[in-house]
Amino acid sequence: MSLPDGAGHGTVGILGVGSLAGAVVEGLCEGVDVPPRVVLSPRGADTATRLAATYPTVRVAADNQAVLDASDTVLVCLRERDAGVLSTLTWSEAHCVVSATAGLSAARLAAAVAPARQLARAVPMVAVAERAWTTPVRPAVPRAVALLERLGGAMAMGSDEEFDAVYTALGTxxxxxxxxxxxxxxxxxxxxxxxxxxxxxxxxxxxxxxxxxxxxxxxxxxxxxxxxxxxxxxxxxxxxxxxxxxxxxxxxxxxxxxxxxxxxxx
Ligand SMILES: NC(=O)c1ccc[n+]([C@@H]2O[C@H](COP(=O)([O-])OP(=O)(O)OC[C@H]3O[C@@H](n4cnc5c(N)ncnc54)[C@H](OP(=O)(O)O)[C@@H]3O)[C@@H](O)[C@H]2O)c1
Missing domain, CATH: 1.10.3730 (ProC C-terminal domain-like fold)
Known part of the structure; x- marks a missing residue:
């Protein structure tokens, strides 16, 4: 199938390579003429290795910092209890950070990834693997929206409260x-x-x-x-x-x- 050219979307880094990240990579790459470059964090080695072996534009970085250093847009697919690692990494103002971590507030995300300022929170589902989910996002940062458009679409939420309620409601x-x-x-x-x-x-x-x-x-x-x-x-x-x-x-x-x-x- 033909989707927008991967070129110009930069490199997508993913921190936390488990079931959600697997679905995201599949959605970005499977059957796509020009998939984006994707750099994965090494933990969850089985999934990361399988994805890198399946898709030529996907590779596994040596560590989490190497993911950031190679990426323009970083998708955070960590569990909340592991999200403390974010504040141990060196972020750049140029990074766009999209967090899919349940329970990570906008304020905590902003504090953890400073000085990065292009920040969004999103609620992807594993259906992004088939590009069959419109992902709620807040705020509608253009690079975050561009990434989610490649995964089936983005739905901008009007407020942080709405976004948090959607996160709760989709866990039912x-x-x-x-x-x-x-x-x-x-x-x-x-x-x-x-x-x-x-x-x-x-x-x-x-x-x-x-x-x-x-x-x-x-x-x-x-x-x-x-x-x-x-x-x-x-x-x-x-x-x-x-x-x-x-x-x-x-x-x-x-x-x-x-x-x-x-x-x-x-
Ligand atoms: N799955 C979904 O459908 C879905 C949908 C919406 C949102 N979410 C959210 O997305 C997040 C991830 O969910 P998931 O289902 O994909 O979880 P998961 O399958 O448990 O994946 C999390 C991954 O993060 C890795 N990890 C832990 N600590 C790390 C660190 N310090 N650095 C790098 N990687 C680390 C884990 O590795 P180890 O196995 O070695 O610990 C694991 O591979 C959660 O916050 C969840 O609420 C998930």
Whole structure:
């Protein structure tokens, strides 16, 4: 496939080479006529070595500082507990730094990578590997946006508070899968083979994907469409509401948001 020329985008450095970085490199390089040059930090050696062996424009640096020294735009894919390493490195004013690290605030990022000033935070997903995710970004620094455009697109968030809320809201897949497992256990208790129950529910919910992915998706409308009055869906939704499930979900979200932002938006 043909994407914008990699030349002119400079070299992309990646600090923290795990599952997210693997997806990013695939999105930048797989099937791209002129992929950018990518320099990877050496930790997560298995992934880094595999990526460098797969894509000719990707190489592994000797250490984290060598990543910075070879890069114009640095994508931070570290876990928050490892992000302390950022302030041990020597940054340049010319660096554009894009952080994908959950829980790393704009203020902490800025302090850690000074004197770099072109800073953005982003919420990529592993779907960037297929360039199938529009990445929320804040602020919309041009070089950060240019990088994310190569990965499927960028969506500028209007404020830091909005950005942090989006980060929290996108971390809600596990409770959804937990819900499906509860339904699956119900089926198993009634004699359905557990793998078959998981498959049945997986396929049933996968059928929702086109409706959920539609550009004009309206969750209220979708709920009404799937809950004809008095039917099983309607009864279950009502019973769960009466049991306080939506309120508990909201309270848990508020608590995760508070923890991730250290209460800054309270
Ligand atoms: N995965 C996703 O879909 C996703 C989506 C959005 C945001 N994020 C965020 O992206 C970050 C990374 O997530 P992930 O799932 O890719 O985590 P991961 O698979 O655990 O990868 C993190 C990598 O960082 C490496 N690392 C640790 N300390 C380092 C250091 N001092 N210098 C260089 N590399 C170091 C780790 O190496 P070792 O294994 O040797 O410790 C590991 O390879 C997290 O903050 C996460 O919240 C992830």
């Amino acid at each position: 897949v596990a409770p959804f899968v937990d819900y499906l497992r509860t339904v699956s256990a119900f089926l198993a208790d009634h004699g359905v083979d557990r793998p078959a129950a998981d498959r049945l529910l997986g396929r049933s919910f996968a059928l929702l994907a086109p409706e959920l992915a539609a550009a004009d998706v309206d969750l209220g409308r979708l709920l009404r469409a799937h809950a004809p009055s008095g039917g099983g869906n309607d009864q279950l939704a009502t019973l769960l509401r009466e049991a306080g499930v939506p309120a508990a979900t909201r309270a848990a979200l508020d608590e995760v948001f508070r923890r991730q932002t250290h209460g800054v938006w309270e």
